[in-house]
Amino acid sequence: MSARKSLALLKVEMEKVWSRPILEITIALMIIMAIMYTGPLTGIFPLLEFDAALNSALIGSVSSTANSLMFPCVIMCAVLMTLSFARDYEQGMMQSILSVPVSRGVYFVVKFFAVVLPLVLLSWGVTAFLVGLTFYSSPWLVLQSSFFVLPFSFLTLMFCGGISVLIALIIKRTIPSVLTAMLANFFLWFLTNLDTYQLLEEGVSYANFLCLTPYKGALLFLDRSLGISSRYANRFPDALEFSLSGEWFGILMVFYAFVLVVPLFVYFSRRFEICE
């Protein structure tokens, strides 16, 4: 199948997935979540420390904006991915398209990235836009630091998409798979809100391993990439969250991103029964 045909298929799929009012709702949700969690920045610093303090505030603002955008991104990715796969299967669209000479692998990739890529770009765009509104006096620094959001969102949404496709291909019914994918992703996102420091203080046994969960790991990967370190690192130097480096979290995120997508791609291309 030629690249031109694949691009045409991607365009059709994107128009279908992001039809009115999905894109509008997604943007509105992202802006609402981002402005809810990021307040106005005012501060008094000694002049000698001013530039360092401002840079640190800018980087913190990128991190907190990306953090607040995670929830709408994950929920929209779960809903759209399951809708894209389960609804097309239920309505017979998948069977019709695959009856013409379209490679199954290309079809899977097109459907997957028609959801993931716009969300990644939206996440980066909203972060750069909102941080830029506060720090428009240093646009290059805003652009530079907001670029870290791209790999973070991509890896997060690859995992989220993978889990949603898995649910859609198992359940094969639109509403149940949308609800299941939303619940599964909500649960995984909820773990990011647990305060590891407090849990470690209370001696909770699983607290040490929370940083290994996909979304918490992604946030830590972003923080480490931006050079943000936890203020509790000295208190619990042996805890995994504070002792693992950014590279480790990066490797973990790449593993999470492909652990479901690659087997699903192989399964969809070779084994998946579309004529039930």
Added chain:
Amino acid sequence: MRINFTRLGLIIIIIGVLLFFEASSTHAPQMNKLGGAYVEPGDTFSYGLFLSPFGLGNLVVESDMLFAPTPEPNATRDADGGTFVDKPVIRQEYVVPVHLVVINPSNLTIVDTDLITPHTVQIDFNQRGKYIVHLTNLDNQSYPMSISLKFPKDSGIENIPADRVLFSSILTTCGVIVFCIGLSSTLIMKRKKCPGKKTAKI
């Protein structure tokens, strides 16, 4: 690829309206304080203020120090050797002549005056960015110097970030214009495609 102006306009309106609500509901924090470092006679201590254009605010120049209360001779000691003191912290305020200079983000000096602490200077923060404050101790003794920024709520002035309000208003207006262009072009295109009953009459 054809751009759908109606959709683009609607998205810009959504962003503009949300930002407008956020900007108009954001108020300046009531107080920010930094300082306490001793400034030698004739020396200057400089601060940088990062601010949104919140409008009129009060810059308070003070020379004060907080002292821990002295414990009673027979106070009980805890396991670490510390003592429990049931007294408030003592605040010692000094009257010091200082020279104050405030430079706005466009490098214009907006305040250049001699004053005696504690003193409040009203400044119009009409730009976003770095305001530089230089405090020079004019006394012949070293004193702790601090500055604080106050935006009192009961002054009747709305301390909202003016640049954001302006930007979001412009964005909403642009969105409405793009939306109207899209809507009218869609209507014109539809008319051109289907001339309507006129053809049927002919």
